Amino acid sequence: MLTRDHISQEYMAAFSEDPPKYAALHWDGKMLRDVLGSDPGTTSETLAVLVSGPPAYPEGKLLGAPVIDSSTGTAQAEASMDLLEAWGLTGVITALVFDTTASNSGVHRGAAKLLEQKA
Numbered sequence: 001m002l003t004r005d006h007i008s009q010e011y012m013a014a015f016s017e018d019p020p021k022y023a024a025l026h027w028d029g030k031m032l033r034d035v036l037g038s039d040p041g042t043t044s045e046t047l048a049v050l051v052s053g054p055p056a057y058p059e060g061k062l063l064g065a066p067v068i069d070s071s072t073g074t075a076q077a078e079a080s081m082d083l084l085e086a087w088g089l090t091g092v093i094t095a096l097v098f099d100t101t102a103s104n105s106g107v108h109r110g111a112a113k114l115l116e117q118k119a
Helices: 004-017 073-087 111-118
Strands: 023-033 043-053 057-064 093-097
Touching (some): 004 073, 057 073, 073 111
Parallel strands (some): 023 093
Antiparallel strands (some): 043 057
């Protein structure tokens, strides 16, 4: 029987065979109600992380949507970098796409600044 984890590993393997040569990293955080956790009425910060790049992924590829501790730039940058490393994409990111909240675009601790420093 196929499990979600097995299917996910197959998608990661197929993606790694033909990754984009150049890609844009997209991310956006959102407070979402926890419908699967132990307390379904609570909310948690969830970060959607995608990459897009020609020729195979012009519309984007969802890397993951992890729950993060807070909406700070540091938490967003760490979660994004973890996903890039897991998918083997740290060397192909040439652009960053995000909304202009302080946690993303702050000059000292914004996620974009922190990601640029890690690259």
